[in-house]
Amino acid sequence: MSISARLDVIGIITADMAAALAFYRMLGVDVPAGADGEPHVEASLPGGLRLAFDTEATIGSFVPGFTPPAPGGRIGLAFLLDDPAAVDAAYAELTAAGHHGELAPFDAFWGQRYATVQDPDGNGVDLFAPLPAEARTP
Template identity: 35%
Template sequence: MIESISAITLGTHDMARAVHFYRSLGFELLYGGEAAAFTSFRVGTGYLNLTAQPEDKLWSWWGRVIFYVADVDETYAQARAAGWQPSTTPHDAEWGERYFHLTDPDGHELSFARPLRGP
């Protein structure tokens, strides 16, 4: 049985820009940084990694990474305060989560969510 996801690694064409983006949202930098070819952030018990890719390496929509956060509305406000433009506003979904979507500077779609409490 699969127990968990250890990490997800996303490609970036501009490590400095990507590191700035994730740090502005509160991700904790563990390894690498703006000038590195590989960077790692802590995400709960797992990791979000960034790997530098050459400009000719292109990708298209591949899916979405969903991060659970303590407070969706606070995370949305933090993203807006950092100058980012989420593609949705926080709202409650019929499947029982409150969430919003934000695309990183390299085109990776992120969702920040929290399970809704029952009645």
């Protein structure tokens, strides 16, 4: 038997909707204006996917016995940036705005400029861009 399905929505459970939306807006996600106080918010992503945010209370309203996940155990996302300098700039901007820098930008052995910041719920958000061929380590 084969299941016919396609990935359509990536969901994030958040303790603070306004803080989560502000963070993802900084990364260029087109979150609807005025959505900060809503219990459920969706943003369309390139390629047809949607990114959905639900408050812990929303999930608790239909999942019996729901216990919010521990910080950092909710999801992991990775954002492709234009070039290595953009990774450094995004990391600097996000950490200057008060978001925790989990992994400062570095040239990864797999050929990317790579960094990780945490969103307001402690989820790791990776920032990456391919390194120029001459900068890659063999």
